[in-house]
Amino acid sequence: MLYSLFRLVIVFLVCLVIYIIIKKINRKRNIKDAKPTHTKTYRFVLCLGALAFISILGTALYWFPFENLFIDFSSPEDVFKYTANGYIDKVIYGDNSCMIIYSDNDSIYNTMFVAKDNDSYKIVAYPQYSTEHIYSQKYWNADIYTINKTGDTYCFLLLYTHDDNVNISDNLGTEYHCFKVTENSYYFYGYMKGYDENYSVYINS
Known part of the structure; x- marks a missing residue:
């Protein structure tokens, strides 16, 4: 996927630039003439600072989809491919x-989100949506996802049951889409309109 590839290339180029800069700094400082203990400390501090910077940069690049500034995807499928x-x-x-x-x-039935921008679509990275864990029981739990920019809300439910005719509904009239994961576990996904603290979900009722 190009999203990760571009970020790996950027991080690699930054690492290369930092390496060249550190070598030049060492030469200017004439590090060979310094005391061994000072030399080791100096190199350790430089490497530690470079590692911290690269880690922060890599995280920021992954969380900030800069492509949204200049790429308009024509469909959710195009965002997924990218x-x-x-x-x-x-x-x-x-x-x-x-x-x-x-x-x-590696896994099945993962989720990702795409935001609509007029007639095009944009990438939604993790900091651009929030997760709320609303139910947690022995045989089922539920999470709510809210897209920060649009306010759209989605629900994910995990249910363990031996009933092949399981049905999920709620007080909002949400249409849930069911995926059988194992012999007795199911995933349910749905788009919710009007979600608030009075939300209620019903199983086989």
Whole structure:
């Protein structure tokens, strides 16, 4: 996926520049003439500072999709091809965004989000949506995802049951999409309109 590849290239180039700068600083400082203990401390501080900078830069690049500034994706599928691997199982559309359910070689039914911007689509990275854990029981739990920019809200439910005809509903009339993960576990995803603290979910009722 190009999203990660571009960031790896940027981090590599920054590492190369930092290495060249450190070598020049060492030469100007005439480090060979310094005391051995001072030399080791100096090099340790330089390397530690460079490592910290690269770590912060890598995290910032991953969390900030700078491509949104100059790329307009024509569809959620185009965003997926650019940012992820695998194949799409389902696209759930909200008013100004969508949730993509996808699988890859490592796991199944993962989620990612895409924001709508007029007639185009934009990448949504982790800091641009929030997660709220609203239910946690022995046999099921539920999470709410809210896209910060658009306010669209989605729900994910994990349910353990031996009932093959399980049904999920709520007080908002949400349409839930069911995915069977194992023989007795199910994932449910849905776009919610009007979510608030009075939200209630019903299982087989």
